[in-house]
Amino acid sequence: MYAVHLMPAGTQFTVSGHQTLLQGALDAGVPFPNRCQIGACASCLCRLVEGEVRYHLEPMLTEQEKQQGWIFACQAIPCSDLVVSFEESDDY
Template sequence: MSHKVTLWPQNIEFIVANGQTVLDAALNQDVAFPHRCKVGACASCLCRITRGQVSYDLEPMLTENEKQQGWMFSCLAHTESDLVITFGEE
């Protein structure tokens, strides 16, 4: 099942197919998304979920506080619902 991701505040939307990471989906649809390593080591793709849920095949190195604040590694994240994400604090 695919899910829609909205990048806020730009209001850019893209679709993440089942089995695809958020980062791969964005790049495949020509959405400019910061990244470098694509394996969760550099933290360049770190963004914050303001609405929705993701899962990981391999848990990223996030503190409990960062998880509670909604931070995610888009290169490792698979959508479990539609998402609204941002690169900023709010």
């Protein structure tokens, strides 16, 4: 189990290493933007401020988006504790 801190609200929940970030949030009752849950709509796009994730299938992100830390929560599987944000800035 990995701890996830959702900024800037400071909401915390846990996710197993076998489920996506989005599924962990929904299982914990955390409101998390989503729609298609397959990485096509970008509703769950968020920034990985700290930590590491992996994907079964690499999402369609530009190199610039990857460098900025954007991830698809519906496809991202945690490999460590995470800090994620829906905001552009990571000044926490």
